Amino acid sequence: MSKKVIEQVNKFVNERVEKMLLEDVVSSRFARYSKYIIQDRALPDARDGLKPVQRRILYAMGEMGLAYNKPYKKSARIAGEVMGKYHPHGDSSIYEALVRMSQDFKMRLPLVDMHGNNGSIDGDSPAAMRYTEARLSKEAEYLLKDIDKRTVNFVPNFDDEEQEPTVLPAKFPNLLVNGAMGISAGYATKIPPHNLREVIDATIALIENPDLSDDDILHYIKGPDFPTGGIVQGKDGIKQALTTGAGKVIIRSKTFIEEISKSQDRIVVTEIPYEVNKAELVRTIDTLRVNNNIDDILEIRDESDQEGLRIAIDLKKGADSGFILNYLYKNSDLQIAFNYNMVAILNHRPVLVGARELLKTYIEHQKEVITNRSNFELEKAQKRFHIVDGLIKMTSIVEEVIKTIRESQNKADAKLNIQNKFSFSELQAEAIVMLQLYRLSTTDIQALRDEQQNLTFEMEKLNQILSNEKILMKTIKSELLEVHAVLGDDRKSLIEDEIETIKIDHRDLISDENTMVGITKDGYVKRASLRSYQATPEPGLKENDAFIFLKEVNTLDTLLIFTNLGQYIFLPVYKIDEQKWKDLGVYINNIVPIEKNEVLVKVLAVSNFKTDEKILMATKFGQMKQVNLTEFEVTRYNKSLRAMKLAPGDEVRSVDITLKENIIALSKKGYGLRFETEELPLYGLQAGGVKSMSLAEDDELAVAFYARSNDDFYFLTSRGHIVKDSVSEVSKYARGRRGIIILERQKTLPHLIVSGARLSKAQQKEDVNIRLVGTKEAVYMPLSEVKYSPNKFGKKMIDDGYFMEIDKSSYEEEVVVVEKKKVSKPEQEAKVIEEAIMTKNNKQIRLSRLDLFDEEE
Known part of the structure; x- marks a missing residue:
């Protein structure tokens, strides 16, 4: 290519190609596009309440002579006329707008009278435009009235061959009457429909008194009036919305209770919230029934016909219809929230306005x-x-x-x-x-x-x-009074001043029945029916795993699962998936996430949190506190919750319930301390407790529990021995002391206390079961099989000790109420006093009651 040609090409390019930064091009073009879709597409005009496509459809139909008393014409012909002359977009978008203006469940005053299938409240699609016919409704003619008398401005259409109106004369405030919904760039609008008579009354009042206040406007416009009726709750939300343009109301279905028989009811729904799909609503409620979210629904049927909407919900015998209705309000679209966002085009700008400004415009x-x-x-x-x-x-x-x-x-x-x-x-x-x-x-x-x-x-x-x-x-x-008389009708939606707050207790949805629950030391949880439990000789367990909790509980009970890291898991029994007893169960981490080094320490089954019972918690370092049982009740439990604040390296070792007058604390090295319960303060869940037992540097607390003075207690050693002792033989000291030795030390293979439990006279009389768990085995047997042994190290029951628990007596025991000392701040560590005596030779020896026993064989 010659140099001259290249110069000519460059000259041509430089003259005709403009060099710009990409961000400048995109910004400029997007701004123009945004302006177009805001002003000329998605948002309605405040004067006639119409979007451009709606205005063009109505004007084109008026020009075609499709008056409300004239014959229908094919919708395809109308869409073609609109697309060819005024709206250069797809015919499908034109037809969708045409159909919506004809739907009496979308528009408070339909502007198009359509002959044929124009969709349904069930979400059915309308017939194709070649099958349906349409003409203007009487209401639309009032929007177009006098348009041929130069009442509004006209502008050239997209090809300058036709003239189209920029706004319709609109003989009534259509924006408030029919409402509007639309989304554009950076703006959206959501205006509900209102009653024509109320809107016109407010307009006339504003004409008579231009200084009318917002409160006076509310005197005329009571609130939204939806074509589907329903109940609108929230007078404050309506006031805020009609005043500022933004607010929230609740739309609730209209229902009544129909008696099937003396003990069986039926909930009948006659009106549903605006823009709720009826078929989807019925499907959602039926899904709640199928998934057993609610047990008392027998059947749901859509009985709607030409006479009107009717959804029948048959309930089981004895079901609480009021509770079930509230549950459905809460968990289905029988009740929805409607958020006002009254944005409209005023003076070519999108503005958020209230009803007063719209009426003035x-x-x-x-x-x-x-x-x-x-x-x-x-x-x-x-x-x-x-x-x-x-x-x-x-x-x-x-x-x-x-x-x-x-x-x-x-x-x-x-x-x-x-x-x-x-x-x-x-x-x-x-x-x-x-x-x-x-x-x-x-x-x-x-x-x-x-x-x-x-x-x-x-x-x-x-x-x-x-x-x-x-x-x-x-x-x-x-x-306006003429339109009021000709087009006005009665309100369809009922207005209620207050929003009713619905609180659902999910326990009311659960069938009250007993079930068997087991929780293992490795963290597996399972629930099975009593029939499955009784029919299964051997439960499904991992190798070397064993139950630390196995009990028949009610589905309405709650399990409190305490971990060594000071956390607890709030687990309602009904939340545990029911399985067969031979199944392995569900790992606790799949129910509530826990840490890798977190292990289960204790499981308590609670039927009622509204009691005076206390929970005793003790840690490895000897910290201890009491907490009211009521504090453990929560409503959100998708994660573990703090039960006790721990120092670095400390762990929760023991949890007990059912208040008694004494607390017994046993250390790993064999020390036992008894002190009065009233000495231990009552704290909240976030506190770390106070020093309860003084420990040597190489010692740590093994277990602590409530006990009466006339009780006995058992403790389990690391070598699998179980030793019985009496509470009365453990001297009572002040909190913060080391206590006395209750387990003799050995230099080689010493016995270390790993667990312990109180043993009351009622438990012994009833011969309840005792559970002993080791690292590789477990036994569950009656107390009578644990024979007394004169050996100071008790009787060997398992190879190595890990956990011990004694079942409670079925006899109801009196709960001791002890006045607690109020502690405003954590107490200082108590001074350690060794439990020792001086001999005649001034030699100090430790207190022990075990020198009378023979050595271990």
Whole structure:
């Protein structure tokens, strides 16, 4: 390519190609696009309440002569007319807008009368546009009324071949009456429909008193009035929305309870919330039934017919219909929230406005419409008056006029001659030459005089409208009253002042039955029916795993599962999936996430949290506290919760319940301490407790529990021995002491205390079961099989000890209520006092009661 050609190409490119940064191009083009979709696509105009596509459809149908009392025409023809002349977008979007304006469950006053399948409240699609027919509704004609009298501005269409209106005359405030929904770039609108009569009453009140307050507007507009009816709750939300343009209300279905039999009811739904899909609603409620979210629903049927909507929900015998209805309000679309976002185009800008501003804008629009109409009609009346005046003048000289016309050569010559000879204007001359001879009769001359008189009266009236604003406002008011009388109807939605707060206790949904629950030391949880438990000789367990909790509980009970890291898991029994007893169960981490080094310490089954019972918690470092059982009850339990604050390296070792007057603390190295329960303060869940037992550097607390003075207790050693002792033989000291030795030490293979439990007289009398768990085995047997052994290390039961628990007696034991010391701040560590005596030789020895026993065999 020659150098000259390259220069020409470069010159061409430089002249015609503009170099710009990409971000500048995108920003500029997107801004133009946003402006277009905001102003001319998605948001309604505050004056006529219509989006451009809706306005174009109605105008095109009006131009096609599709009045409400004229025959229908195919929807495809209407969509084609709109697309070809005014709306250069897809025909599907035009047809969707046409269909929506015809749906009486979407529009409070449908603007299109459609013949054929136009969809349903079940979400069914309308028939194709080639099958349906449409025409304007009577309400739409009031929006279009007087549009041919130059009432609104027209602009060229997209190809400059047609004219289209920028707004419709709108003889009623359509934006508030029919509402609007739309999403554009950065803006969205959601305006509910309102009652026509109420809106017009408010408009008239605002005309009569322009200083009307927002509260006065609310006196007329009670709230939204949905085409599907329902109950609207929240007067404060309505006030806020109609005042500021943003607010929230609750829409609730209308229902009633129908009695099937003396002990069986049926919930009947007759109206559902606005824009809720009825078929989806029925499906959702049926899914709740199938998934056993609610047990008392027998069947749900959609019994809607030509007489109206009806959903029947049959309940089981004895079911609480009020509770189930509240549950459905809470968990289905029988009740929804509706959020106002009243954004509309005012003065070519999107604005969030209240009802008062919208009505003011509408009134200003009507002033302009009626002024334009009056000017048009006045001009027309003046023109006709001028013609009639000429015709009347002509009747007095009719012979001369006829003679002049006969002498003329043609029509144009005749017009010119009578204009010059009798001083008629061109308009008058045109009317005279076109006059039919029969109009010269006496009757027609009188008719002309009557018409002249009427025209005079009409011109006076129009001049008054144009010159006197009070008469203009009176005209607007009278036309609104006409619409009020012709189109107005009664309110469909019921307004309730307060939003009813619904609180559902999920326990009420659960069948009250007993079930077997087991929890293992490795963290597996399972629940099975009593039948499955009794029919399974061996439970499903991992190798070397064993139950630390195995109990028949009620489905309404709650398990408190405590871990060594000071956390607890709140687990309602009904939340545990039911399995067969031979199954392995569900790992606790799949129910509630726990740490890798977190292990289960204790499981408590609680039937009622509203009691005076206390929970005793003790840690490895000897920290201890009491907590009210009520504090452990929570409503959200999707994660583990703090039960006790721990120091670094510390762990929870023991948890007990059922308050007694004494607390027994046993250390790993064999020390036992008894002190009064009232010495231990009551703390909350976030506290770390106080020092309860003084420990040597190489010792740690093994277990702590409540006990009465006349109780016995068992403790389990690391070598699998179980030792029985009496509470009364453990000397009572103040909290913070080391206590006395209850287990003799050995230099080689020493016995270390790993667990312990209180043993009451009632438990011994009833011969309850005792559970002993080791690292590789477990035994569960009656207390009577644990024979007394004179050996100071008790009786060997398992290879190595890990956990011990004694079942409670079925006899109800009295709960001791002990006054607690109020502690405003953590106590200082108590001074350690060794439990020792001095011999005659001034030699100090440790206190022990075990020297009387023989050595271990």
